């Protein structure tokens with residue numbers, strides 16, 4: 348796995364084998380414009396999968412004591428691949444035999460009737476490819492439905508999922524389930540969707556913008572010649588946006604424009620300095636360009652999000668999508684924008700499993716499918732555990748913010764009807 352958490356190389360493959368030995372019962376995909384997100388449930392050793400119906404070989408150690416193991420213990424795992432490298436995803440699924448036991452089957456798993464829940468535009472675009480290469484049918488789940496289901500699930504079931512981030516301070520937010528709705532969900536993927544959520548399955552996509560994560564990476568690649576998202580983020584770390592952005596102070600001779608509440612250090616015009624300076628792109632440091640770009644896009648999304656929150660009187664805004672990547676400066680910029688525009692009234696919040704909302708929602712939709720005998724899920728998040736520890740090993744509690752999505756498997760139980 349590279350620094351992005353994108354699968355590559357043998358080592359991760361070996362680590363994942365351990366999980367396969369423990370049996371993957373269900374798997375769902377979110378195939379987006381930039382990344383493929385995968386969520387799968389790995390049944391703990393003492394339970395196994397037979398013909399698509401999960402049953403126990405021994406005691407599952409769970410409450411109902413039913414020999415058919417209607418409650419399974421295991422872990423939810425999270426992985427991502429670049430969409431342009433979809434073949435790596437297919438190879439991974441194939442090598443791990445996920446196409447045999449990752450979906451649900453109509454009685455006969457050995458047949459080609461494997462069906463996998465999938466959301467995102469790629470569920471349409473790549474349906475034939477999955478069929479041709481793996482004999483897998485992608486059962487399409489609507490992207491907005493999935494995002495909302497994934498977010499609601501995490502906000503209600505997972506502990507330490509939502510947090511605020513301001514001035515370098517991360518604070519987990521205790522969500523009162525009775526007081527969750529309404530909220531604004533802002534998913535920053537390649538593009539940005541803004542969804543007003545009023546309940547389970549009750550929502551409206553109220554806005555969106557095409558200036559999103561794809562814009563950041565696309566423009567960043569053109570302007571800095573960097574090759575990857577991580578490289579671009581890394582560059583932005585050591586950059587100074589003031590070299591390129593035109594500040595209020597640049598226009599007002601170092602003074603604030605206090606009458607309208609603008610400090611001299613506020614950005615008056617992103618990239619505005621490049622207008623008057625007789626410089627070529629090469630004369631600017633790639634670090635500074637990356638920083639200005641990140642700031643411009645984060646600010647803009649924060650502002651549009653706030654305006655939509657204002658439009659509907661929403662106080663809480665949850666930001667998801669892989670543009671964020673747990674990156675301090677991105678979250679800080681978004682938080683400052685929301686705080687500034689709302690005069691402290693609205694709050695920006697972020698999610699640990701930010702990029703996996705759609706995939707989780709697609710995963711949850713198995714429970715609506717009678718074919719699976721899957722009645723309901725009950726998830727209990729425990730300690731984030733590295734996928735490599737799936738088959739045992741010491742617990743790792745020191746989850747790093749940036750890597751939580753790859754390392755933060757969730758211990759859970761899945762309830763199935765007999």
Ligand SMILES: Nc1ncnc2c1ncn2[C@@H]1O[C@H](COP(=O)(O)OP(=O)(O)O)[C@@H](O)[C@H]1O
Nearest residue numbers: 351379380381382536537560561576668669670
């Ligand atoms: N490893 C990565 N490769 C490409 N883009 C990444 C990566 N990590 C984060 N990103 C950012 O995340 C965005 C995609 O977010 P995501 O939520 O997966 O959306 P989508 O569903 O459109 O693929 C990209 O546009 C980019 O800004």
Ligand SMILES: CC(C)(COP(=O)(O)O)[C@@H](O)C(=O)NCCC(=O)O
Nearest residue numbers: 379380536537538539540555556557
């Ligand atoms: C079309 C999309 C829903 C696709 O989702 P994505 O793959 O970007 O996560 C998203 O890119 C989007 O909402 N774009 C903004 C389009 C607009 O409202 O202008």
